[in-house]
Amino acid sequence: MVYRDPKTRRDVLKAAGAAVATTGLAGMASATPGTVEVNVGYSDDSGKRAAVAEADQVVREFNFDAVTVRVNENAVAGLRKRPDVRYVEVNGTMHALAQQLTWGIDRTDSEVAHANGDTGAGADIAILDTGIDSDHPDLQANLGAGKAFVKSRGPYAEAWDDDNDHGTHCAGIANADDNSQGVKGVSTEATLHAVKVLDKRGSGSFSDIAAGIEYTADQGWDVASMSLGASSGSQTVKDACTYADDRGVFLVAAAGNSGPCTDCVGYPAAYSECMAVSSSASDDSLSGFSSTGPEVEIVAPGTDIYSTVPGGYDTFSGTSMATPHVAGAAGQLMANGYTNADARSRLKSTAEDIGLASNEQGSGLLDTAAALGYDSSDN
Numbered sequence: 388m389v390y391r392d393p394k395t396r397r398d399v400l401k402a403a404g405a406a407v408a409t410t411g412l413a414g415m416a417s418a419t420p421g422t423v424e425v426n427v428g429y430s431d432d433s434g435k436r437a438a439v440a441e442a443d444q445v446v447r448e449f450n451f452d453a454v455t456v457r458v459n460e461n462a463v464a465g466l467r468k469r470p471d472v473r474y475v476e477v478n479g480t481m482h483a484l485a486q487q488l489t490w491g492i493d494r495t496d497s498e499v500a501h502a503n504g505d506t507g508a509g510a511d512i513a514i515l516d517t518g519i520d521s522d523h524p525d526l527q528a529n530l531g532a533g534k535a536f537v538k539s540r541g542p543y544a545e546a547w548d549d550d551n552d553h554g555t556h557c558a559g560i561a562n563a564d565d566n567s568q569g570v571k572g573v574s575t576e577a578t579l580h581a582v583k584v585l586d587k588r589g590s591g592s593f594s595d596i597a598a599g600i601e602y603t604a605d606q607g608w609d610v611a612s613m614s615l616g617a618s619s620g621s622q623t624v625k626d627a628c629t630y631a632d633d634r635g636v637f638l639v640a641a642a643g644n645s646g647p648c649t650d651c652v653g654y655p656a657a658y659s660e661c662m663a664v665s666s667s668a669s670d671d672s673l674s675g676f677s678s679t680g681p682e683v684e685i686v687a688p689g690t691d692i693y694s695t696v697p698g699g700y701d702t703f704s705g706t707s708m709a710t711p712h713v714a715g716a717a718g719q720l721m722a723n724g725y726t727n728a729d730a731r732s733r734l735k736s737t738a739e740d741i742g743l744a745s746n747e748q749g750s751g752l753l754d755t756a757a758a759l760g761y762d763s764s765d766n
Contacts, residue, residue: 423460424478426594426623428453434471441466446478447594449601451630453623455594474622481596481617481624483517483553483589484641484653484707489570490669491560491688491712496756497573500719501565505759507574510718511608512561514711515599516554516615517589519581520697521545523555525569526579529562533581534602536595540587547581551589552696554581556703557614559695561711562718570694573715573755577722580608585615596655597627600638604631609721612714613640613661614707616653624655632660637717637727639664641706643678649746652680662731666690666709667752671741677706684731684749685738687712716755723759733758 427438429452439445442456449455455478458466467475492498500506511531519526519533521544535546549555562579563572584599585591596615603611611631628638640661643653656663663682666674666689673679674690689709693702713734720730737758738751756762 421459422457423463424455424457425463426453426455426476426478426621427466428473428622428626429471430473431471434469437469437472438466447598449597449627450605451601451626453626476593476622478592478594479617479621480590480592481615483551483585484614484616484644484705487570487693489693491692492571492573494669494688495573495712495716495753496761497715499756499761500759501571501575503761505719505723506565507562507577507715507718507722510574510577510610510722511580511606512574512577512610512612512714512718513580513582513603513608514554514558514561515582515584515596515603515611515613516557517551517585518547518549518554518583519558519579520549520555520695523695523697525563525566525695526555526558528564528566529577529579531578531580532606533583535583536598537583537586537591539583547583549697550587551585552701553589553614553707554583554585555696556694556701557612557707557711560692560708561612561715563695569700573712574718577715577718580606591615593621593623597621597623600624600627600631604634604636608636610637610639610714610717612711613638613655614710616641616643616656618645618653620654620657625658628655628658628660632727635727637721637730638662639710639713639717641710642680642683644676644705645678646674646676648678650680651678652682653678657682662713662734664706664710664713665747665749666706667741671752673743673747674704676704677747679747681746683746684735685713685753686741686743686748686751687753712753716753716758719755719759
């Protein structure tokens with residue numbers, strides 16, 4: 388859901404994506420009658436062989452124990468009964484969770500870290516989203532390698548270019564360049580990687596998202612920022628999160644925009660491998676749209692956040708905007724030698740209690756400076 392005014396082309400685009408998101412999970416049936424695209428998790432190679440044998444097409448093989456295949460729908464029940472098959476799930480979709488010295492950078496004391504020489508240099512932050520504008524003046528200097536699991540639609544320079552706005556906005560929050568123009572990020576000199584797993588409408592299949600998470604881990608990158616989600620989970624995405632967490636990736640995900648509610652954190656944020664982020668407003672209140680629940684570990688600025696979009700800048704709101712604040716801070720810590728587990732613990736132990744309930748703020752409000760050992764007086 389997007390909270391912006393007045394309405395623009397982007398309002399219409401994001402509203403359409405939000406409307407799709409409210410429908411939950413959608414099946415990804417192929418064009419061939421009687422076939423369905425499924426993710427099959429197996430516990431033995433014999434389970435994989437059985438899935439491949441039933442397949443009309445093998446869509447993707449993962450490095451963890453799962454495969455995406457197109458099979459006749461009558462084969463699904465038989466695969467589910469096999470003892471060497473852990474699960475068979477329809478390959479559904481997840482969606483983007485929409486949306487000067489910006490107030491979020493100021494409120495998290497990220498500029499204090501910059502003033503003391505902590506810029507995230509040396510860290511690698513992957514933005515798993517709709518892509519990143521490859522020639523934005525506030526991002527270009529920080530862009531590294533990228534990969535598209537969903538190709539951009541249009542005459543773009545890179546397959547992973549942003550054809551929606553959402554990913555570029557998140558990238559600017561995490562790591563816009565401190566170059567005396569536009570905005571600057573929580574980190575300012577980390578390397579950004581566009582991992583395009585969401586299409587022009589802001590949607591992506593479980594398989595594509597899982598592949599993006601796996602790819603991030605295989606590159607050895609430090610942080611995976613996921614401003615995306617669904618109301619129900621995917622075991623394939625869960626497997627990918629476990630794979631990445633085991634390989635040292637700091638996984639951070641948006642809690643969701645289903646608020647007001649008391650126990651409605653979406654997926655993948657609800658998985659234990661991910662740090663779930665809720666959203667606050669500039670007066671330290673909980674954003675009205677923010678999902679809450681026991682899985683929330685930290686809160687970060689998410690209401691009326693000004694950041695980069697293709698061709699310029701715009702103001703979006705959402706837990707999608709809160710999440711890259713945490714991704715940028717995690718990048719700062721990992722640039723200083725923290726492991727993913729140590730960074731997660733440090734961010735929680737130094738968060739500021741802003742008086743919200745534990746299911747709303749987790750450990751408290753992100754404090755980048757405190758996590759790095761500074762306070763506001765050090766500026």
